[in-house]
Amino acid sequence: MNRMVSLSRWVLGLIFLSAALNGWAVILGFGAFLPTSPAAEAFLGDGYLLIMVKATELICAILLLTNTLIPLTIAVLSPLVVNIFFFHIFVDAELLPLVILLSLLWGFLFWSYRDSFQPLFKAKSKPKEWKKTSKQNPSDSFRSTGE
Numbered sequence: 001m002n003r004m005v006s007l008s009r010w011v012l013g014l015i016f017l018s019a020a021l022n023g024w025a026v027i028l029g030f031g032a033f034l035p036t037s038p039a040a041e042a043f044l045g046d047g048y049l050l051i052m053v054k055a056t057e058l059i060c061a062i063l064l065l066t067n068t069l070i071p072l073t074i075a076v077l078s079p080l081v082v083n084i085f086f087f088h089i090f091v092d093a094e095l096l097p098l099v100i101l102l103s104l105l106w107g108f109l110f111w112s113y114r115d116s117f118q119p120l121f122k123a124k125s126k127p128k129e130w131k132k133t134s135k136q137n138p139s140d141s142f143r144s145t146g147e
Contacts, residue, residue: 005112006067012105013064015098016057016077023054039092056080071116074109081106 022034026041027050044050056076063073081103088099110117119125 001112005109008105008108008112009064009067009070012102012109013061015102015105017061017065020054020058020061023050023057027051027054035095037088037092037095040087043087043091053080070109071113074106074113075117077106078110 018034022032022036026032026036044053057080060073060077060080063069085099085103088094088096
């Protein structure tokens with residue numbers, strides 16, 4: 001099972017890395033080097049939204065490929081994956097097979113790291129209480145122990 005998790009993490013990371021680099025090529029004026037959805041280009045344009053999405057994809061791809069902060073990365077990618085999925089179902093189905101693969105990989109990683117997300121699904125939760133600390137004189141920490 002660990003091999004499947006690692007493989008899924010790597011493939012998802014490479015998909016997001018290639019999409020991010022393709023987007024940054026467009027942002028920097030070089031033109032896309034991979035197939036791109038014309039509808040997505042029209043929707044994202046070349047403004048702040050494209051920069052924000054591609055920066056998020058690039059950071060998450062690096063985190064996935066370096067096996068760092070995976071539960072946080074899965075959580076950050078959640079809205080992107082949902083939007084990509086529904087965009088390609090309702091607007092442009094040309095890259096739908098890749099989007100289905102992307103969604104399945106994300107879902108498998110979410111399931112594999114489900115224990116990290118269980119606290120988020122508690123019906124009733126309480127905030128952590130703040131502990132009152134007694135005011136200490138800063139010089140107390142430097143006092144001699146009487147030796």
